[in-house]
Amino acid sequence: MEKEHEAGYLISIQTGRPQRLDFKGRSVLSAINKTPRSGPVTVRFRQVDGDSQAEPSVHGGPDKAVLMFSADRYPYWEEKLGIERRPGLFGENLTVAGLHEEIVCIGDKLRIGAALLEVTEPRQPCYKLGAWLKQPKLPLWVKETGYGGYYLRVLEEGAVEAGNAVELQRHPLQVTVKEAFDVFYDRSPDWSAKAERVLAVEALGSDWRQALRKRFEKGAVVLPVELPEQA
Numbered sequence: 001m002e003k004e005h006e007a008g009y010l011i012s013i014q015t016g017r018p019q020r021l022d023f024k025g026r027s028v029l030s031a032i033n034k035t036p037r038s039g040p041v042t043v044r045f046r047q048v049d050g051d052s053q054a055e056p057s058v059h060g061g062p063d064k065a066v067l068m069f070s071a072d073r074y075p076y077w078e079e080k081l082g083i084e085r086r087p088g089l090f091g092e093n094l095t096v097a098g099l100h101e102e103i104v105c106i107g108d109k110l111r112i113g114a115a116l117l118e119v120t121e122p123r124q125p126c127y128k129l130g131a132w133l134k135q136p137k138l139p140l141w142v143k144e145t146g147y148g149g150y151y152l153r154v155l156e157e158g159a160v161e162a163g164n165a166v167e168l169q170r171h172p173l174q175v176t177v178k179e180a181f182d183v184f185y186d187r188s189p190d191w192s193a194k195a196e197r198v199l200a201v202e203a204l205g206s207d208w209r210q211a212l213r214k215r216f217e218k219g220a221v222v223l224p225v226e227l228p229e230q231a
Helices: 071-081 127-132 138-145 177-183 191-199 206-218
Strands: 005-015 019-023 026-030 035-037 041-043 066-070 094-097 109-112 115-122 150-156 158-160 165-169
Touching: 019 127, 026 127, 041 115, 066 071, 071 094, 071 138, 115 158, 115 177, 115 206, 127 138, 177 191, 191 206
Parallel strands: 066 094
Antiparallel strands: 005 035, 005 094, 005 165, 019 026, 041 158, 066 150, 109 115, 109 165, 115 150
């Protein structure tokens, strides 16, 4: 494991409680509407203090305790969606600078304030992100770009605060979040080798590991991948 070095900083912290969200004329429950927090906020093993999930079976938990999104991606989405950025626009808990999906790797450890976090898997948004931003095609656009953020598990609980530096400890295999994301949609003949590289990272979240193994078991790289629903 490489030595820690400063790689970015924490811009803002957001948390939310489940609320009703309109989707195609019906009401669905979602906690994607996050409110900015001021001062120190404690990050715990299953979630950030003050945060909760509408569907605990697919959101939150040890492998997805924290959702992180890089502000470096906001200019792209502002232009694509025609909207202005605001804290937590993509439903993320932590908004950071300098740590987007093509920089951060699965298994990287991030020291922020008193908390130690580990990158586990890319974020694959479900329809609720599109409903939240009134862009039904947004989940598809995230699939095309991989610009959706990523999840982290909490190795050490502790308080974080906007302005904290992010100290990065690189995983030796250096499989980026973007690389892991792209494997799910890869149809090339060498798909198996790419998947094995991702599976070799012991820190990979259980949902993504199971989905990759399921694809191996099917024995056909042309089949669509059934990803776990996330928001």
